[in-house]
Amino acid sequence: MSVYTTMRTVRFSHCDPAGIIYYPRYFDLIHEAKEDWFRYALKYPFAQMFGERRNGFPIAHVEADFTGPSRLGEDLTIALTIEKIGASALHLHYAVACAGEPRMEARTVIVHVELDTGRPVRIDDDLRERLERFRDGPG
Amino acid sequence: MSVYTTMRTVRFSHCDPAGIIYYPRYFDLIHEAKEDWFRYALKYPFAQMFGERRNGFPIAHVEADFTGPSRLGEDLTIALTIEKIGASALHLHYAVACAGEPRMEARTVIVHVELDTGRPVRIDDDLRERLERFRDGPG
Amino acid sequence: MSVYTTMRTVRFSHCDPAGIIYYPRYFDLIHEAKEDWFRYALKYPFAQMFGERRNGFPIAHVEADFTGPSRLGEDLTIALTIEKIGASALHLHYAVACAGEPRMEARTVIVHVELDTGRPVRIDDDLRERLERFRDGPG
Amino acid sequence: MSVYTTMRTVRFSHCDPAGIIYYPRYFDLIHEAKEDWFRYALKYPFAQMFGERRNGFPIAHVEADFTGPSRLGEDLTIALTIEKIGASALHLHYAVACAGEPRMEARTVIVHVELDTGRPVRIDDDLRERLERFRDGPG
Numbered sequence: 001m002s003v004y005t006t007m008r009t010v011r012f013s014h015c016d017p018a019g020i021i022y023y024p025r026y027f028d029l030i031h032e033a034k035e036d037w038f039r040y041a042l043k044y045p046f047a048q049m050f051g052e053r054r055n056g057f058p059i060a061h062v063e064a065d066f067t068g069p070s071r072l073g074e075d076l077t078i079a080l081t082i083e084k085i086g087a088s089a090l091h092l093h094y095a096v097a098c099a100g101e102p103r104m105e106a107r108t109v110i111v112h113v114e115l116d117t118g119r120p121v122r123i124d125d126d127l128r129e130r131l132e133r134f135r136d137g138p139g
Numbered sequence: 140m141s142v143y144t145t146m147r148t149v150r151f152s153h154c155d156p157a158g159i160i161y162y163p164r165y166f167d168l169i170h171e172a173k174e175d176w177f178r179y180a181l182k183y184p185f186a187q188m189f190g191e192r193r194n195g196f197p198i199a200h201v202e203a204d205f206t207g208p209s210r211l212g213e214d215l216t217i218a219l220t221i222e223k224i225g226a227s228a229l230h231l232h233y234a235v236a237c238a239g240e241p242r243m244e245a246r247t248v249i250v251h252v253e254l255d256t257g258r259p260v261r262i263d264d265d266l267r268e269r270l271e272r273f274r275d276g277p278g
Numbered sequence: 279m280s281v282y283t284t285m286r287t288v289r290f291s292h293c294d295p296a297g298i299i300y301y302p303r304y305f306d307l308i309h310e311a312k313e314d315w316f317r318y319a320l321k322y323p324f325a326q327m328f329g330e331r332r333n334g335f336p337i338a339h340v341e342a343d344f345t346g347p348s349r350l351g352e353d354l355t356i357a358l359t360i361e362k363i364g365a366s367a368l369h370l371h372y373a374v375a376c377a378g379e380p381r382m383e384a385r386t387v388i389v390h391v392e393l394d395t396g397r398p399v400r401i402d403d404d405l406r407e408r409l410e411r412f413r414d415g416p417g
Numbered sequence: 418m419s420v421y422t423t424m425r426t427v428r429f430s431h432c433d434p435a436g437i438i439y440y441p442r443y444f445d446l447i448h449e450a451k452e453d454w455f456r457y458a459l460k461y462p463f464a465q466m467f468g469e470r471r472n473g474f475p476i477a478h479v480e481a482d483f484t485g486p487s488r489l490g491e492d493l494t495i496a497l498t499i500e501k502i503g504a505s506a507l508h509l510h511y512a513v514a515c516a517g518e519p520r521m522e523a524r525t526v527i528v529h530v531e532l533d534t535g536r537p538v539r540i541d542d543d544l545r546e547r548l549e550r551f552r553d554g555p556g
Contacts, residue, residue: 212325
């Protein structure tokens with residue numbers, strides 16, 4: 001199973017008065033990991049998806065566990081894997097860690113839609129093939 | 140069962156290139172609802188919790204379903220209820236709607252900690268009483 | 279000269295590890311004040327400007343002075359005034375204070391554009407009249 | 418004169434319903450550039466400044482010009498230079514561009530303070546020397 005891994009630093013803007021990440025910012029970080037994955041691994045940048053194709057991938061469901069605080073200046077690894085490729089839904093898993101220590105784990109379900117109607121639309125063959133190739137690849 | 144209800148407008152800063160709320164901003168909105176609830180319903184503002192008492196309530200778990208897009212300028216109601224008061228954990232439920240139409244529903248588990256050690260600490264009797272009074276109150 | 283005044287609470291999400299507002303969040307706050315002013319005072323909501331009219335008001339210039347820290351839970355007043363109504367440019371002034379104590383002051387120049395081309399376009403007579411009526415009004 | 422240059426991608430979370438950067442996010446980006454500069458060029462990470470030394474560098478003044486829209490997925494370069502090293506104030510300049518095309522230029526004045534009192538405090542000799550070495554360096 002392939003894993004797409006990227007790194008993010010805990011920024012001043014992410015931290016709360018307790019000096020740790022304010023939890024909604026974790027969702028910004030995993031969203032950025034997904035953007036990079038689409039761009040660099042799937043070769044299908046969000047700018048193209050939104051601009052030319054007029055498709056999007058809004059979220060339908062998320063669940064997350066937070067297992068330890070992340071502090072200003074720490075470098076986090078975010079590991080993204082595909083859990084399931086449905087007709088229009090895509091199930092992704094994220095594991096966020098710092099130097100091997102788990103910090104946050106999330107599962108999301110995102111749904112392929114037409115931007116102009118907001119209606120779910122089947123993941124087309126080209127994108128499906130790229131997703132399957134990633135999922136089944138050597139990593 | 141008591142419900143604490145507050146309103147929030149979908150702001151320019153919440154919206155993405157599709158003109159709808161970028162989902163991490165929903166967590167900002169329900170966090171603000173919780174801040175208002177602590178301040179106005181429980182009479183225990185976050186500033187006091189963090190500043191004087193040196194306690195916090197970081198998140199341990201969240202799950203959320205997104206049932207419809209929210210657009211720039213819409214006025215959302217956020218309804219907060221208590222699902223469970225544990226030893227140090229507090230289980231909250233949020234229902235976000237626009238003119239009665241459900242948009243997002245979330246369950247969170249937050250844990251009472253000492254800020255300086257990060258260790259879970261029992262919800263003290265004074266706060267526990269306020270939480271129970273809210274939960275059992277007329278709304 | 280008319281002043282449009284609105285209030286905003288310093289939120290957990292606005293604060294940095296020093297427990298004070300992280301300065302870019304002030305620009306979120308004054309943007310929200312401008313959104314409210316367009317909606318409630320000028321009766322021309324941003325949702326209508328962007329959606330139906332396909333116009334926008336991107337920023338061309340900003341300058342700001344920060345005169346004191348704002349802390350978690352403080353209630354800030356934001357006072358907006360018009361400094362100049364140009365052909366397509368609008369010069370606004372914002373004064374942010376807490377209980378009369380100045381915290382931040384900003385001047386911005388925003389420019390009326392067509393969204394689809396990004397080109398500056400004259401502020402039309404209807405909007406101009408509303409702006410002038412506000413500027414010259416009793417407050 | 419030395420220039421510290423870093424790159425940032427325009428993220429989904431930065432963009433507004435017009436598909437361009439919502440301007441307060443530029444200040445997040447230049448703040449991140451400053452954090453990287455302190456960490457990698459000055460070898461004085463913010464985490465150390467805030468945590469061990471209990472010093473900070475809040476903003477006193479900012480002015481910025483926005484010369485062109487930045488769009489989802491674009492890669493921006495941020496070039497930071499020192500304009501002046503005062504007793505406790507530090508004057509920085511930022512130039513943000515995309516493929517050589519200027520997008521935003523900012524000048525900021527930040528002030529060295531003791532975190533616990535908020536009072537301005539002289540930039541100590543060790544930091545001053547690092548700043549001067551950077552300013553006078555080969556770039």
